[in-house]
Amino acid sequence: MALLELKGVTKQFGGILAVDRIDMQIFEQEILGLIGPNGAGKTTVFNCICGRYHCTNGEILLQGEQISKLKSHEIAKKGIARTFQTTILLNNMSVLDNIIIGSHTWGEKSLALSFTNRRKYLRAKERAGDILRAFGMDKVSHMAAGELPHGQQRLTQIAIAVASEPKLLLLDEPVVGMNAEEIRYTMEAVKKLREQGITILLVEHNMRAVMEYCERIVVLDHGRKIAEDSPDKVRSNEDVIRAYLGAPEHFTED
Amino acid sequence: MLPLITPGYYAIHTYTWLCIYWMLAASLRFIMLIGAVNFAHAGFMGIGAYASAVLMMNIHCSFWITFFLGGIISALLGLGFGLITLRLRGAYFFLVSFALCEIIRISLSSYWIGTLGGVTGISNVPQPNAVLGVEFGPDSLNSFYLAVIICSLVLISLYVIENGYYGKILKSISESEELCQSVGINTIKYKVVVFVIGCFIAGITGSLYASLNERITASDFTYSLSMFILVCVVLGGQEHIWGSIIGVIVLVIIGEEARSTALFEPIIWGVSLMAVMLFAPRGIFGFVTRFASLAMKRSSSSLKIGGDKQWLS
């Protein structure tokens, strides 16, 4: 059974049909790429899955359970974590604090019991430290997140998402603005995450990264799915090439 | 200024009032921690005041019960209001709280005139009942001590909440609600809880005020009072609870000094506010801490991504 399934998902904004009857499956522990020219609807699909938007029609099922109508924080609690296209961090708080917040479960008790959360907080803090070490960022753990260089900020976003112990991790253009070495480092880290049991859905414009690290790729154009295949097949797919011909710069390798 | 330092009626009177303002300022600032500027704060105080007064006078309830009931009733109203409105963005929430403040004022002065006293309000509100032989007369030393004790408890509680783990979540929500939601934090719930706590404190402040002042009218609790408290919070510095304390002191002093020059009071107040906003927006506390050492250690930012190249274990 697929970990996540989209059935006929449609999203309309007023008169604009952003996403048109998408069917899609994501299987456990795979890295699935979601690509398409600008305006194809990738981020919209993304946002529908995480609950930022409610889809106009269709269903989204997580391990068979309907999540289409849930709010974003409820979906996060079900085990879907995400990063953002623009870098959203708690800028004035330390990197360590940012990751600790990711482990939301430690703060969930009512106010009256918040003092008993000390154990949970310390555990979260320890775990945050582990994650930072694994991402190679433990030296910057006390820096304000807003002062990190761009690449490390993007990594921090992923670390925060990882801290919430997700089953499915949605990455929205994680390597945007990074240089080649940073991209490789990040994508290798993503691969390691998969080996830890996390399923990855990757939206990216960087074709080299997508082709190299994704096992399967779904291609969207104008809100519709036009291909769903292995990277080699997608690369030579005529519809895909035609869709991108209007934006050739996206199809070159960085 | 001297009367404030020498013991006597005037000093006790003023310091008691400071306690009232401190509680209002600290609780308003607490609500502002989650990004909501509650313009109805004075209204919630009014609800507590009227509730306490009416219960004491009509069913002869003891102050020690009506004190909390005033807070609870305000908190309940805050709960209902907050659940509905806290998902609104900043400006809209501000406007709707403004509307609520007016609704409260109009309701208190125009309806149930028999019980609430209409425009003239309620006079001869009973003092706190004597307990363990301690009597609380009007403007008495004991009333002053009561105000100080309650105020201290409130301020300490708020400080503890803010600087504990709960406070860390609140800080995160105010930095980025979206990020918090994406990791599973139900931000609305936290906002409502904070709002309810703030309203509860406004309510008990009202109850205390009702008995200490002995009379209350709806015009005591208008948006002007909300605005005054808001200015105290911002002028003192939003970053720390001490800011609210300082802000109240400064504004009350200005008020006292200006009173001697009668008419000029609002203009001094207004110009001071403008000056602070233009030249020291972090308030007095922020201004002072600017010269203190920075809290965060800064390591060199030339670290490359990847650092030690450690993989997830």
Add this chain to the structure above:
Amino acid sequence: MDTNWAQLIIDAIQLGVIYTLVALGLTMIFSIMNVINFAHGEIYALGGFATYYIFLRYLSTYLGGPGFINYFLTLGIVFLLFILLGFFLEKAIFRPFRGNLLGGLLVSVGFGAALQTAMTLTFGPETKGVPGMFSGRLVVLGAAISGQRAAVVVLGAVIISGLYIFLKKTKIGIAMTAVSQEKEAAESLGIDYSVMSSLGLGIGCALAGIAAVLVVPVNYVDPFVGHAYLMKAFIIIVIGGLGSFVGCLFGGFILGIIESFGGYFLDMPTSNIISFSIVISFLILRPKGLFGREEK
């Protein structure tokens, strides 16, 4: 007692026109600078005093008694003066707070308090009025309306239409609309945000000022009327939507109806509560108002 519906509606329109003018000024300031100008009511009051002094004192003294020409002259002078006032205020006070809602709010509160006291000290706390010059009564569909009040409606409508044409048809107006909707996009097209925000505050103040010019012959002015008008403007903006022109018209009309009908069938406190309750309902059910936009 027969209810004169037409009378109620005419009264509603008259109230609505004035409130709409004030609200349009406030919403314009908000659209462009993202600031709620809490001193807007005081600026209105200032307009009232300006009318009193310019119209009654100076023009009457130097250019012959109060009359049509002097009145329209006053209208023009106040308009220009207040645009300049807006420019000045933007540079002196509001510039650092563009986009900063709380900061702009507080600085405008300070300014409003200072302005109100300044007016009290300069002009005195007594109410001032100005004689109307439009005499006579019109009868429209069975409703009587004094000439002066009719003038308010007509002139108000003219000004509102003028503003609409300005925003939709002139280059500057279109630029302002663009800035209010998509600031960054507009800037990348070469529109100077500083000029636009000065102009926005200028027009906003001018609208409040002119509203007062229209009202003073019918009603009075004193340094304290500001807050009441500010509240009306808030109500309209919430109903109609922050940043929406059409919303203001709609909201102004609705508020006019509530006050006119409410004042007649119910008492004032209740009709005030109805206004505010509608405000809250709108904010709950349709926070953007009827026509509002997403707040940045």
